[in-house]
Amino acid sequence: MLSFLWISLLVISQTEALKIGAFNIQTLGRTKYGKEEVMVYIDLILRRYDIVLVQEIRDAAGNVIPGIRNRLASNGEEWEVVYSERLGRNSYKEQYAFYYRPDKITVESSYQYDDGVDDGTDAFSREPFGILVNSDITGGLKKFGILGVHIAPNEAVEELNALVDVFTAAKENWGVDDVMIMGDFNADCTYVSDEEKEQLDLRTDNSYLWLIGDDVDTTVSSTDCAYDRIVLTGDLLKAAAITSSAQEWRFDNVFNVNATMTKAVSDHYPVEVNIASDIFHLLPESNSTDGNTTDSGMSTTMELTSVTTTSILGSSISDPLTSSHTTTDRNSAVRSTGSVSWKLAVYFLLSNILAVSSL
Structure with a gap:
């Protein structure tokens, strides 16, 4: 025994566990990239993840995307990036970029969803872009797709319903059933009403799992809107997702920065989820309904453990290894580095x- x-x-x-994040960094172009006091915080936020989708990159010269990769790797860590073409129906263009740790995952291929000519009859203002991931960390889930999207706010309902076609096309392209879509869905407040949310194809079809609840505020301003979301499909991926780890990450509280600096970084918080191997599912199950996560099992308060990661102007910034949120779930003791705590x-x-x- x-x-x-x-x-x-x-x-x-x-x-x-793999920690996966999505961060809409408002108007990420040459101006913001040139502000070192802002970029230091962006570096720290992105380094929290094993894979992180960055949205709203606006740099026609093409220097920002590789520049961020070089910044992430400047401390000796391994980082790579895969990014989309510049997307948009007119002169306003954005790009998606997936930054990832190659010691944790392999990116087998990328996929750019094509919805036709960019003339307004197409489904998306900024078509979703994604990567096919292969990892040994996630146990039986060897391969899965991750798609990023920044939904146009004034066409949010139409674009959200079109994501069903994106899921189908991506699964066919990659030959996998397990795919997640994440990013700024603009799926709340004035853009999508509560009634419209309940009628979305991604909500009425129970093969899709919404991880960020409608009551979560993913904005840094005084508004209270669940714009940023993570949606999964595929039995293996849904089984491997640690539902209690899905949250907005409030970097302003973690780094103790004021409102001015917070808004200088972005008008959104990143959203995140941990994907782990099947060993976690030997423990009690959690339940999710209507896009909101409720949990049962061991009650654990995640402790804030900090290590000094960098020094700025002579003062240290602590980058926590875990969230300070209190979570009632079997998986809430997983540190953001992926290691299982002694409590579990x-x-x-x-x-x-x-x-x-x-x-």
Whole structure:
């Protein structure tokens, strides 16, 4: 019995998770890129993730995307980037970029959704763009697709409904069933009413799982809007998603910056989720309804653990390894680095002891 328990602890303590994020960095062009005091915070936010989608890149010269990659790699870490063409129906163009750690994942291919001529009869102002990911970290889920999108606010309902076709096309292109779409959906407040949300094809079809609830505020201003979302489809991906890890990440609270600096970084918070191997699903299940996550199982308060990551003008900024949110879920003890905390291991050990003692 002891050997079984030891092996169980060893396996679960070595289990990792991929932390995936999406961040709409408002008007990310040469002007913002040239503000070092702002870029330092953007660097820290992006380094939180193993894969992160950046939206609203506006740089015709093409220097910002590789520049950010070089900044991320400047401390010796490995970073790569895959990015879209410049997208838009007129002179206003944006790009998507996926920054990722090549020691954690391999990007097998990219995919640009094509909805026809950019003349206003097409489905999207900025067509979704994505990558096919291969990773050993996610256990039985070896390959899955990640698509990024920045929905046009004044056409939000129409573009959101068109995402069903994007899911279908991407799955056919990649030959996989497991795909997520994330980004700024503009799926709330004046752009999409509560009634319209409930009638969206992605909401009425239960094969799609919404991870960021309607009550989450993903904006940094005084508004309270759940614009940024993550939606999954595919049994393996939905099983591997740690639903309690899905959240907006409030970098202003973490870095203790004022409202002026927060808005200088962006008008949005990043949204995120952890994807892990099947070992987590030996523990109690969580339940999700209507796009909102509710959880059952072990109650764990995630502790804020900080390490000094950089020094700016002589003062240190602490980059937390975990969220300070309190979460009631079996997976809430997963650190943002992907390592399973000792609390989860102890819980697993005690569960086995109780199970054996009841025989």
